Amino acid sequence: MSEKAKPIMPETYIKRILNARVYDVARETPLDIAPLMSRRLSNQVWFKREDLQPVFSFKCRGAYNKMVNLTPEARAKGVVAASAGNHAQGVALAAQRLGVNAKIVMPVTTPTIKVDAVRNLGATVILHGDAFDSAAQLAEQLVDEEGLTFLHPFDDPDVIAGQGTVAMEVARQASAPLDVVFICCGGGGLLAGMSAYLRYVWPKTKIIGVEPEDAACAKAALEKGRRVRLKHVGLFADGCAVAQVGKETFRIIRESVDDIITVSTDEICAAVKDIFEDTRSIAEPAGALSVAGMKKYVEEHQITNQSLLAVVSGANTNFDRLRYISERTEIGERREAIISVKIPEKPGAFRTFCAALGKRNITEFNYRYESAAVAQVFVGLTVTPATDDFGQLCLKLRDLNYEAVDLTDNETAKLHVRYMVGGRGDPALGEELAFRVEFPERPGALLTFLTALGDDFNISMFHYRNHGAAFGRIFVGFVVPPGKRGALRKVLEEVGYRYWEETANDAYQMYLGSLESAP
Structure with a gap:
């Protein structure tokens, strides 16, 4: 995609983000300087700490904004969602706060820590399929059979607007427009919401999406000029294990994002360590995607003395997975x-x-x-x-x-x-x-x-x-x-x-x- 500023999004999307109701469950997360990473990369590096949300992920924003905008009749019937974990926790928390019955279909490959967290919030968990798409099919079946409202994890205007509030906070917290912003991408909800807002308020800022090499559905769509469905999806970064980017998210991404890059599993593992060294917190693989992408982008483009932002999007990982992450970190570095x-x-x-x-x-x-x-x-x-x-x-x-x-x-x-x-x-x-x-x-x-x-x-x-x-x-x-x-x-x-x-x-x-x- 061109590095020139893209046309701004329709004004209605900016209004959706400004009016999004997220703070009944979400908190405004800090924009932290990363001193060690800044010195290593010879740039000023900032982390947007969405791993500090009550459910340790940004997903509670979009889930609550969608659910709070449902009609009273729809809330009374209950909701159903499909998720690899973080959206599930966001839906479960929103349902708990609003008194709505929720069923969550999760892939059987979902880390136990995420499954347990959803159950602890009071939602009914159904484990089905190996990836998000299989879980989504069963969730849609429950819509037809039980009259539940389906809460899409990313391809919904209210969800996108909720995730876009991350960018609204960044624009308010930063003292000046940043040079480059790196945002992880699975189905595209966070990337679409943030890029829509940032392209409007910071038209000269470069917006870079980051995907795993083995789950790069948005990059594939941009290259083909249309949405495509991946035949195989890697599960290491389970929060981004999506075979096809959303229809609405893709429409926004192709207009607002400058580029999408991919990173390897080893590069993700190295980024988990980088985040830990600057924050003493442990990001999940999907949560470290943007940092991995930032490092790769800086090296490939020889960028220095610029202001860079990476969204640390989540911290829901199984403790046992740390063994593998540690094993691969040094090679990734x-x-x-x-x-x-x-x-x-x-x-x-x-x-x-x-x-x-x-x-x-x-x-x-x-x-x-x-x-x-x-x-x-x-x-x-x-x-x-x-x-x-x-x-x-x-x-x-x-x-x-x-x-x-x-x-x-x-x-x-x-x-x-x-x-x-x-x-x-x-x-x-x-x-x-x-x-x-x-x-x-x-x-x-x-x-x-x-x-x-x-x-x-x-x-x-x-x-x-x-x-x-x-x-x-x-x-x-x-x-x-x-x-x-x-x-x-x-x-x-x-x-x-x-x-x-x-x-x-x-x-x-x-x-x-x-x-x-x-x-």
């Missing part, structure tokens, strides 16, 4: 690289390879003996973003005759293979002893461990992953020559790290030990 390296299969080869890596922090090390010729090692390591640090490392490894393959963007490697590096021990090598080792997590500790072992014991298995804890943990196998058990224990004692022998451990024997010794 380009602070971690993953490589597969071939090294000689001989004592001391691990230590020599670690020395070649220099002072870089090793985040992961997976290996299992496969052949007498070479060892294939899965390695994660910290790199410096925005530099050619990783490229220089690859050149260095090549000069040292290491064959390395970059797996940083390999989804199979990141999702599966890293956890599957293993196999049975080879009894022809000799006796294998397995140990679990714990050491203070600091740069160089792994190299210290390998150096202390010397060349007397051939490592046949090695697993290490940095999980951000105070202590790092290694699971290692040694091929021990006859009569050398005592010498190995002496070396482990001299290293000074806590260790436990696990040779008799059932899990090791069943999955990693030689077939001869397996129970």
